[in-house]
Amino acid sequence: KKRFNIALLPGDGIGPEVISVAKNVLQKAGSLEGLEFDFQEMPVGGAALDLVGVPMPEESFTAAKNSDAILLGAIGGYKWDKNEKHLRPEMALFYLRRDLKVFANLRPATVLPQLADASTLKKEVAEGVDMMIVRELTGGIYFGEPRGISINENGEEVGISTEIYAAHEIDRIARVAFETARKRRGKLCSVDKANVLDASVLWRKRVTALASEYPDVELSHMYVDNAAMQLIRDPKQFDTIVTNNIFGDILSDEASMITGSIGMLPSASLSESGPGLFEPIHGSAPDIAGQDKANPLATILSAAMLLKYGLGEEKAAKRIEDAVMDALSRGFRTGDIYSPGNKLVGCKEMGAEVLKSV
Amino acid sequence: KKRFNIALLPGDGIGPEVISVAKNVLQKAGSLEGLEFDFQEMPVGGAALDLVGVPMPEESFTAAKNSDAILLGAIGGYKWDKNEKHLRPEMALFYLRRDLKVFANLRPATVLPQLADASTLKKEVAEGVDMMIVRELTGGIYFGEPRGISINENGEEVGISTEIYAAHEIDRIARVAFETARKRRGKLCSVDKANVLDASVLWRKRVTALASEYPDVELSHMYVDNAAMQLIRDPKQFDTIVTNNIFGDILSDEASMITGSIGMLPSASLSESGPGLFEPIHGSAPDIAGQDKANPLATILSAAMLLKYGLGEEKAAKRIEDAVMDALSRGFRTGDIYSPGNKLVGCKEMGAEVLKSV
Numbered sequence: 081k082k083r084f085n086i087a088l089l090p091g092d093g094i095g096p097e098v099i100s101v102a103k104n105v106l107q108k109a110g111s112l113e114g115l116e117f118d119f120q121e122m123p124v125g126g127a128a129l130d131l132v133g134v135p136m137p138e139e140s141f142t143a144a145k146n147s148d149a150i151l152l153g154a155i156g157g158y159k160w161d162k163n164e165k166h167l168r169p170e171m172a173l174f175y176l177r178r179d180l181k182v183f184a185n186l187r188p189a190t191v192l193p194q195l196a197d198a199s200t201l202k203k204e205v206a207e208g209v210d211m212m213i214v215r216e217l218t219g220g221i222y223f224g225e226p227r228g229i230s231i232n233e234n235g236e237e238v239g240i241s242t243e244i245y246a247a248h249e250i251d252r253i254a255r256v257a258f259e260t261a262r263k264r265r266g267k268l269c270s271v272d273k274a275n276v277l278d279a280s281v282l283w284r285k286r287v288t289a290l291a292s293e294y295p296d297v298e299l300s301h302m303y304v305d306n307a308a309m310q311l312i313r314d315p316k317q318f319d320t321i322v323t324n325n326i327f328g329d330i331l332s333d334e335a336s337m338i339t340g341s342i343g344m345l346p347s348a349s350l351s352e353s354g355p356g357l358f359e360p361i362h363g364s365a366p367d368i369a370g371q372d373k374a375n376p377l378a379t380i381l382s383a384a385m386l387l388k389y390g391l392g393e394e395k396a397a398k399r400i401e402d403a404v405m406d407a408l409s410r411g412f413r414t415g416d417i418y419s420p421g422n423k424l425v426g427c428k429e430m431g432a433e434v435l436k437s438v
Numbered sequence: 439k440k441r442f443n444i445a446l447l448p449g450d451g452i453g454p455e456v457i458s459v460a461k462n463v464l465q466k467a468g469s470l471e472g473l474e475f476d477f478q479e480m481p482v483g484g485a486a487l488d489l490v491g492v493p494m495p496e497e498s499f500t501a502a503k504n505s506d507a508i509l510l511g512a513i514g515g516y517k518w519d520k521n522e523k524h525l526r527p528e529m530a531l532f533y534l535r536r537d538l539k540v541f542a543n544l545r546p547a548t549v550l551p552q553l554a555d556a557s558t559l560k561k562e563v564a565e566g567v568d569m570m571i572v573r574e575l576t577g578g579i580y581f582g583e584p585r586g587i588s589i590n591e592n593g594e595e596v597g598i599s600t601e602i603y604a605a606h607e608i609d610r611i612a613r614v615a616f617e618t619a620r621k622r623r624g625k626l627c628s629v630d631k632a633n634v635l636d637a638s639v640l641w642r643k644r645v646t647a648l649a650s651e652y653p654d655v656e657l658s659h660m661y662v663d664n665a666a667m668q669l670i671r672d673p674k675q676f677d678t679i680v681t682n683n684i685f686g687d688i689l690s691d692e693a694s695m696i697t698g699s700i701g702m703l704p705s706a707s708l709s710e711s712g713p714g715l716f717e718p719i720h721g722s723a724p725d726i727a728g729q730d731k732a733n734p735l736a737t738i739l740s741a742a743m744l745l746k747y748g749l750g751e752e753k754a755a756k757r758i759e760d761a762v763m764d765a766l767s768r769g770f771r772t773g774d775i776y777s778p779g780n781k782l783v784g785c786k787e788m789g790a791e792v793l794k795s796v
């Protein structure tokens with residue numbers, strides 16, 4: 081039997097509910113494939129602020145760092161909204177990504193046939209959308225120096241953030257993207273703003289240079305403003321997208337809203353060697369927390385990504401994905417994806433239905 | 439009679455066609471309100487590159503600078519796509535904005551009742567969308583220093599761009615936005631990334647501080663990733679949006695695609711005292727250039743913005759807006775907005791129909 085250490089970081093709001101459900105599904109899918117898991121649950125975000133006064137306690141980070149993979153719930157809530165920047169729950173994400181060096185964020189945006197009507201886009205436009213956004217996650221304007229607010233020579237306040245990419249940072253995310261595209265439909269679109277930003281000029285140059293190593297992948301380039309339009313005009317044109325941290329933040333959220341069901345979407349953040357971080361893309365939804373109303377499918381599908389990308393256990397991952405499709409096909413829906421004719425269930429019952437199908 | 443000097447910068451692709459049509463409409467609407475125009479036509483962009491080897495010739499700039507308002511067609515084309523950055527047609531826009539100091543870019547995104555079906559969004563989501571995006575246009579990461587590609591201590595290439603805003607730059611665009619919101623439905627949403635970028639922290643602080651001077655305007659704040667989602671989920675929630683240069687580039691293009699008819703959308707770029715720059719938001723469409731297929735309405739509506747925001751001639755502006763509505767209501771459509779049951783016309787005929795209605 082193979083054993084893995086899994087760090088569970090439930091976080092805030094609906095985080096604990098969806099993590100508890102996903103944990104059961106992960107355990108069952110694993111055990112059917114001969115995998116055993118040791119789970120260690122640790123506080124992060126607002127939960128950690130309340131317990132020990134910081135969003136990312138040392139012990140939580142150590143447990144995460146020493147695990148084989150990390151499953152995170154959600155972070156944040158109204159309660160801490162007025163905290164200063166360094167005492168905000170979201171800083172946990174910031175530190176986790178930086179210190180785990182998870183530079184490659186994989187964000188699938190898929191419209192499931194069962195949910196094609198959930199999108200605000202016309203059905204014929206949304207149906208069949210199936211893309212993967214590869215976002216650089218540990219560089220760019222999120223971390224660049226100089227940064228801060230200072231006083232200029234006129235005695236006036238000036239805010240500065242620096243978009244900066246070194247060649248090796250571009251190369252390593254581009255490689256992940258080329259590899260990803262190769263396993264999908266073989267089309268990679270690199271998104272930048274090379275007509276204005278020098279950081280993008282280097283981005284485009286490096287991505288272009290790598291293309292010859294991946295002759296089976298068809299590479300194209302698009303400006304970020306055009307990409308924001310094309311995602312709405314015809315999202316099906318995209319297979320794999322690669323882009324920097326800030327453009328990836330914007331475009332991956334735009335792409336998820338296009339599916340119309342952000343309660344369904346998982347994500348993976350991978351490093352060169354350490355454990356990966358897997359989390360649903362939705363927030364902590366404090367307004368429905370503790371009411372058994374949350375959709376656990378995004379977290380369950382994040383557990384599938386954990387198996388596939390984090391542990392290399394594709395079979396167990398497939399079991400989970402199939403079980404989710406099965407529960408949907410049997411008509412079970414949480415409130416966020418409910419439409420008449422289906423069966424409205426809560427978080428736990430949805431989890432139980434998926435578990436049945438595993 | 440009032441006289442105004444108007445600089446016409448037709449530019450490339452379909453630019454000359456749409457400018458020639460819009461000029462006639464402007465002239466008629468003006469003369470009915472007792473205005474006379476002296477037009478001066480000058481090359482910019484690819485046209486200027488071909489003529490004199492630079493995208494923004496000194497003479498063209500001087501004519502623009504000395505005019506009362508500038509009407510621009512479109513810039514760019516495949517022909518110059520491989521040029522080095524400083525010899526690309528788009529640099530004309532860059533220099534024009536910078537040297538005319540047009541810091542306030544007004545980008546309406548409106549779904550006309552006649553065209554509600556053109557959007558890829560469901561009709562009930564798109565119908566009634568009517569927002570104005572106020573984009574900061576002469577600061578931020580477009581112009582910040584340091585910028586460029588250099589070699590770091592490991593001998594590796596590094597690309598740098600700097601997002602930088604001084605307090606007065608934020609204040610002046612925020613004031614334009616508050617004033618704009620005040621004349622609309624009184625709601626202003628400021629979009630930033632204050633949970634990550636220090637430049638955004640200052641942005642939010644300054645915008646918030648100004649709010650007390652505009653008690654009749656309801657101010658809210660939204661992160662840019664969320665804004666990219668909300669524009670798709672429920673675009674009708676927005677009245678006026680204010681944001682920085684790069685976020686404005688992305689979100690205003692996203693918003694225009696939501697209307698489904700980017701051939702209809704005008705823009706205004708205003709400075710503190712000099713002439714404003716008015717242009718359609720669509721590109722130069724080299725694939726249909728010279729075929730009398732272009733939709734001239736975005737340029738005609740830009741001429742209306744020129745009258746309203748550039749010359750303070752609201753009555754003449756209203757004449758043009760009404761004439762456009764009238765031509766649409768009478769069923770005339772260019773190819774990009776055509777739907778069965780309407781009358782398909784070319785650029786010139788569309789112009790003639792609008793002219794009739796002025």
Ligand SMILES: CC(C)[C@H](C(=O)O)[C@@H](O)C(=O)O
Pocket residue numbers: 170173174329633634663
């Ligand atoms: C919470 C925030 C710092 C974060 C980001 O901008 O990266 C979030 O929007 C995300 O995309 O995971």
Ligand SMILES: CC(C)[C@H](C(=O)O)[C@@H](O)C(=O)O
Pocket residue numbers: 275276305528531532687
């Ligand atoms: C052509 C380009 C430099 C320009 C910009 O990014 O500002 C364009 O996208 C726009 O929005 O007018």
